[in-house]
Amino acid sequence: MIRFENVTKRYRGTKKPALSGVDFEVQRGEFVFLVGASGSGKSSCLRLILREDVPTSGRVAVLGRDLRSLANRKVPYFRRHIGSVFQDFRLLPSKTVYQNVAFTLQVTGSSRGFIQQAVPEALALVGLDGKQKRMPHELSGGEQQRVAIARALVNRPQVLLADEPTGNLDPATSVDIMQLLARINAGGTTVLMATHEAGFVDQMQRRVIELRDGEMVRDEVHGGYGDTSNIPRLVPEEVRGAAAAAALTAVQEVQRQTADLSVVRAALAEELAAQRTAAADRGPDVEAEPSPRTVEPPQTVEPPEQAFTPEADETARIVEPPAVVEPPAVNRPRTHPITVPNVDVAELGVADRLGLSDEDDEEVGPTS
Numbered sequence: 134m135i136r137f138e139n140v141t142k143r144y145r146g147t148k149k150p151a152l153s154g155v156d157f158e159v160q161r162g163e164f165v166f167l168v169g170a171s172g173s174g175k176s177s178c179l180r181l182i183l184r185e186d187v188p189t190s191g192r193v194a195v196l197g198r199d200l201r202s203l204a205n206r207k208v209p210y211f212r213r214h215i216g217s218v219f220q221d222f223r224l225l226p227s228k229t230v231y232q233n234v235a236f237t238l239q240v241t242g243s244s245r246g247f248i249q250q251a252v253p254e255a256l257a258l259v260g261l262d263g264k265q266k267r268m269p270h271e272l273s274g275g276e277q278q279r280v281a282i283a284r285a286l287v288n289r290p291q292v293l294l295a296d297e298p299t300g301n302l303d304p305a306t307s308v309d310i311m312q313l314l315a316r317i318n319a320g321g322t323t324v325l326m327a328t329h330e331a332g333f334v335d336q337m338q339r340r341v342i343e344l345r346d347g348e349m350v351r352d353e354v355h356g357g358y359g360d361t362s363n364i365p366r367l368v369p370e371e372v373r374g375a376a377a378a379a380a381l382t383a384v385q386e387v388q389r390q391t392a393d394l395s396v397v398r399a400a401l402a403e404e405l406a407a408q409r410t411a412a413a414d415r416g417p418d419v420e421a422e423p424s425p426r427t428v429e430p431p432q433t434v435e436p437p438e439q440a441f442t443p444e445a446d447e448t449a450r451i452v453e454p455p456a457v458v459e460p461p462a463v464n465r466p467r468t469h470p471i472t473v474p475n476v477d478v479a480e481l482g483v484a485d486r487l488g489l490s491d492e493d494d495e496e497v498g499p500t501s
């Protein structure tokens with residue numbers, strides 16, 4: 134279905150090839166993760182598959198076509214069979230959500246009735262029903278990406294290419310999207326997904342192709358993400374966050390205490406006594422009663438530094454944060470379990486228009 138034969142891609146003006154001697158074959162119905170550090174060549178692979186670019190040497194065959202011999206005029210037609218979701222959304226800014234999803238169907242000549250049924254269903258699948266009339270600029274980044282996913286699905290792709298499709302989505306939505314992709318794949322659509330999401334790769338245990346500096350260094354049937362040392366760690370952030378949260382908790386505690394009038398009264402009385410003692414020490418020419426200024430509330434209401442600083446410092450030093458300083462779930466690494474269901478594709482209700490049906494496409498021949 135997708136075959137790379139000794140593919141090298143060298144961009145103009147660069148010394149090092151973006152891809153070097155890459156060889157792999159993806160069979161119909163597979164779900165493949167393409168992993169590797171930033172700049173390792175993942176997007177270059179996807180661009181070659183989409184025929185957005187051509188290899189410097191070697192051969193790329195997709196859906197039975199050698200893309201070298203695919204005439205430019207046939208490229209749009211070829212791309213009908215490949216849904217693509219990229220990080221930069223590629224939405225049409227002057228069209229509504231509905232129109233963006235409908236657009237690809239319109240240009241490929243789908244009937245109005247089909248479009249009216251398929252577009253809302255695709256939008257519902259990605260959780261965007263009710264936002265059909267919005268313009269892209271009226272959506273969050275995550276919502277824009279979901280429009281792009283709906284658009285990719287609505288065209289009944291045989292292959293779905295996804296370049297960091299969850300990169301701009303919150304963790305819960307990301308899991309939903311991964312489950313959706315898994316279900317679509319279970320229905321027969323080939324999915325090739327470039328990602329940095331080690332958690333998803335590890336949980337799903339699908340085939341993993343790893344690139345390093347343009348070379349393929351791993352092709353594992355049920356792989357995990359592998360070396361994650363190039364992924365920025367959240368741990369230092371968590372420690373800093375814990376210290377900050379601990380300090381905040383301490384301050385809030387002091388604020389809570391000072392909000393209690395008995396504490397304020399006690400502090401005022403203490404201050405008053407201190408003033409009186411000082412006045413007595415200075416002798417009779419000094420004011421016996423403190424002026425209002427000497428006991429003005431801010432000085433006494435505000436917590437004395439030593440009342441909370443040590444406590445804050447103490448808590449901040451704790452490496453294992455207590456439950457109260459645990460960072461909010463949204464900031465934690467993605468640990469939501471991904472359950473890949475046994476799929477009855479018919480259950481989706483839109484199987485045929487999501488490329489889930491068994492029917493072969495005769496317009497592009499089988500992979501040679």
Ligand SMILES: Nc1ncnc2c1ncn2[C@@H]1O[C@H](COP(=O)(O)OP(=O)(O)OP(=O)(O)O)[C@@H](O)[C@H]1O
Nearest residue numbers: 144145147151169170171172173174175176177178
């Ligand atoms: N149009 C281009 N012109 C020149 N060099 C390019 C071009 N596109 C990509 N490159 C270079 O090719 C190499 C591979 O880039 P590519 O975008 O394929 O990596 P990637 O693995 O997808 O990275 P990321 O995870 O950051 O998206 C990089 O060194 C990049 O700088």
